[in-house]
Amino acid sequence: MAETVTRTAAQVPLPKGFRGAGQGxxxxxxxxxxxxxxxxxxDVLGVNRRTPLQDSMRLGTRLGPIFRRKVFGNEFVFVWGAALAADMADESRFAKHVGLGVANLRPVAGDGLFTAYNHEPNWQLAHDVLAPGFSREAMEGYHGMMLAVAGRLTxxxxxxxxxxxWVDVPGDMTKLTLETxxxxxxxxxFGSFERNRPHPFVTAMIGTLTYAQRLNSVPGPLAPLLLRQAARRNAADIAHLxxxxxxxxxxxxxxxxxxxxLLDRMLETAHPETGERLSAENVRxxxxxxxxxxxETTSGALSFALHYLALHPEIAARAAAxxxxxxxxxxxxxxxxxxxxRYVRRVLDESLRLWPTAPAFAREALRDTVLGGEHPMRRGGWALVLTAMLHRDPEVWGPDPERFDPDRFxxxxxxxxxxxxxxxxxTGARACIGRQFALHEATLVLGLLLRRYTLRADPDYRLRVTERLTLMPDGLRLRLERRAPAPAPVSVPEAPASEGGGCPVRGAGD
Incomplete structure (x- = not known):
């Protein structure tokens, strides 16, 4: 898998005052x-500032695989068609763009791995120092602790x-993944399972994510006035983090x-080639x-998976078997x-297809180019790829993309x-460094829960999705029943892993 980014081509400074994608x-x-x-x-009519992603999904269904929205003078371009998204995955022409809500997180995360601009040297330094922390050997070392935390959940x-x-699924999944x-x-x-309320770190984290999203819903010059009280709370949240x-x-x-x-690596490990170390500020x-x-993202993925398992008892029974x-x-x-x-993993993948908890990512042109052979883009121009819509493209997923079907994987x-x-x-060099960690943790936890419980859905519940840059089911609760003891072990032959073996996402970072 590609584990580096080209420092020359990716150093694309945005023009002064460049906020909307339309200029490119x-x-x-x-x-x-x-x-x-x-x-x-x-384009603010009919827009709910609490659900901008879901509003954009509805617009995308009506307007097609590429469309634009104008908000307070800034024009934004959205892409979800599979052919166009694949074109934007070309690392020789496009790179990660840090914009919209992600850039709003820089006051707290700065040049951390997720929020760093491509030209900032600490991104490559941190990536090279920390990548061994997600090797197979390291993952095996984490496994026992993952089991211990899952035991606290059960x-x-x-x-x-x-x-x-009833069990509070999003709340308990958040406790589980934070402790893990x-x-x-x-x-x-953090002692999350010994608390009746969320840990203050979680409360502060949710506050900063929510504030970052709210900044996109007001005109930039008016934000200090309209969000004065929220800005004070956000400053307090950042201070607590x-x-x-x-x-x-x-x-x-x-x-x-x-x-x-990972903390030892941050504090003690020098870059294998340059000898550089992370500064104290960057470690934070x-x-x-x-x-x-x-x-945050793993807790959402587990919550959506448990929702669908409870809705589809036949799928849950097959996974438990x-x-x-x-x-x-x-x-x-x-x-x-x-x-x-294998099948439990397919359940997880299908949940991530319908509701990828990081539901979009932005890409910027490294040079003047033409997207899909049809749409000219200037160097620095960017667009937001709507992952949640890409995963519903009927040309890829068939005429019923809303149907939950793990056999798609x-x-x-x-x-x-x-x-x-x-x-x-x-996608690409800036794809999530911890994806193997997240997938192992989530598959392990689903396996443990399916072996122990039968999940019963609330018949009155209808899925509501909370947006705070990431996605999470809102108000999801389940009733549990204990399953009968598992049968004796059965020898199972090895089967080849789907999606290309070691890399969990086909084409995402490899």
Missing amino acids: WPELSRIPHPPHRLPLLG DRWDRELSAGR IARTGFGHD NSTVDTLVEERRASGRADGD RQVITFLVAGH EVDRVWGDTPAPGYDQVAKL EAKAARGRAPHTFKPFG
Whole structure:
């Protein structure tokens, strides 16, 4: 997989005052936009500022695979057609663009891996230093801690089951994934499962994500006036995130421990070629990036998967049967046994298809080019790829893309699809560095829960999706029943991994 970015071609400074994507599209008028555009305000009729992604998905269905929206004088171009998205995945012509809500997170994450501009040197330094932390050897080391945290979740769910209570799926998945990344990456325990309310770090994190999204819903010059109180809260949230991470780092330095985890790599590892080390400020930014991105998206992916499993008991039964067959009555499945859950992994992939928890990514042109042979783009011009719509393109996924069907990711079906049609982790050199970690954790947890419980949906619940740059089911709760003991172990022959073996996303970063 590609693990570097070209520092020369990717150093594309945006023109002064360059906010909207429209300036980079010489023939913008050829790209459709919503009707009833208003002077000054643009395409704001019918827009809900709390659900901009879902509004854009509805517009994309009506306007086609490339369209534009104008908001307060800034024109933005959206792409979701598979052929156009594949063209934008060309690393020789396009690179990651840090814009919209992602750039709004720079006050807290700075030049961390997710929010760094392509030309900032700390991105490549941190990437090269931290990449070994996601090797197979490192992942095997994390597996035991993942099991331990999952045990805390099942203890909690056993108590809820005994009391006859519903389980709060998004809340408990957030606790699970925060504790997992905190313990495996930084040797820290937030004590999430011992709290009745979310940990203050989670509250502050949600606050910063929500504020970053709100900044896109008001005119830039008016933001200080319209969001004055929210800005004060955001400053307090950032201060809390910084102080929490500073304390975590100080405790590690004072302890003299060498855990060999991500924090050790940040503090002690020099770049293998240049000898450079991460600065103290950048260490803080990287820790915040991993704690936030490392748990927020995975908790959403697990929550959506559990929602669909509860809605489709026949799929849940098939997945549970696979767990019983592959794991048997082993109390603690080994690292390699997780990868053998082929169908459970397909459940997860199908959930990520319908609701990729990082639902879009932006790409900018490295030079003057023509997108899809039809739309001229100037150097620095950019567009937002709507992953959640790309994953619904009927030319790729058939006439019923809204239907939940894990067999879309059966090995033969996956091999038959064109590259760059499934992108839950972004694309290219800037694709999510922790995708293997997230997929192993999520598959393990789904396997453990399916082996232990039968999931019962709330018949009155209709999926509502909360947007805070990432996506999460809102108000999702499930009823649990204990399953009968698993059958005796059965020998299962090895099968080739789908989606190209080691890399979990076909074409995403390889």
